[in-house]
Amino acid sequence: MKHRTYLLTGASLVVFACLLAACERQGATPQRAAEAPSPAAVLGKDNTVMAVSTSPAVSITGVELGSAAMRPQDLPKRQKSFTTGDTVVVTIKTATRDAQARVPGRLKVRWIDPAGKVFNEEAKPVTFNGAGVDDFRVAEPMGWKSGNYRVEVSLDGGPVVQEGFFVR
Known part of the structure; x- marks a missing residue:
């Protein structure tokens, strides 16, 4: 059971990191959108x-x-x-x-x-x-x-x- 939890947590982190990288490539990060x-x-x-x-x-x-x-x-x-x-x-x-x-x-x-x-x-x-x-x-x-x-x-x-x- 612990092994599955670690795998799901690790997979979630990888997906989150990929989504964050994709947003930055498109210039859609929240910090950029808020710039005046x-x-x-x-x-x-x-x-x-x-x-x-x-x-x-x-x-x-x-x-x-x-x-x-x-x-x-x-x-x-x-x-x-x-x-x-x-x-x-x-x-x-x-x-x-x-x-x-x-x-x-x-x-x-x-x-x-x-x-x-x-x-x-x-x-x-x-x-x-x-x-x-x-x-x-x-x-x-x-x-x-x-x-x-x-x-x-x-x-x-x-x-x-x-x-x-x-x-x-």
């Missing part, structure tokens, strides 16, 4: 933000402005200058680290006028899955005033990505 994400931004050669990581799972990979919603194939249509009657659209490209993962999050956009005042603010919940694109748009019914504007984009309250634009 460290925000980081990667700037491109023209000082535009190429990637912002607010969590290990999701990042903003690009922010583009245009007068219509854009998809990756539309990038040459991006613009920084608008007329007073335009609708301005900010297209936010995102990606999950694991293309198969479904990660809940929240995108927030703030539109700021030439005087530095927020004139529109919007947020929406998003379930990120692989590479994705989300759009926010704003128009001035009475027409835009000329000047330099900017839009600020954030993901889950993380670092802010800013893009400036001019209305002529």
Whole structure:
């Protein structure tokens, strides 16, 4: 009977050790899951933000402005200058680290006028899955005033990505 108890205990320990090793190989140890994400931004050669990581799972990979919603194939249509009657659209490209993962999050956009005042603010919940694109748009019914504007984009309250634009 003692021999059987020792065998079962030994076998249980071996199974536990194998499971622990498998979890560590996949990065799923409880200590790693509890680590706080460290925000980081990667700037491109023209000082535009190429990637912002607010969590290990999701990042903003690009922010583009245009007068219509854009998809990756539309990038040459991006613009920084608008007329007073335009609708301005900010297209936010995102990606999950694991293309198969479904990660809940929240995108927030703030539109700021030439005087530095927020004139529109919007947020929406998003379930990120692989590479994705989300759009926010704003128009001035009475027409835009000329000047330099900017839009600020954030993901889950993380670092802010800013893009400036001019209305002529």
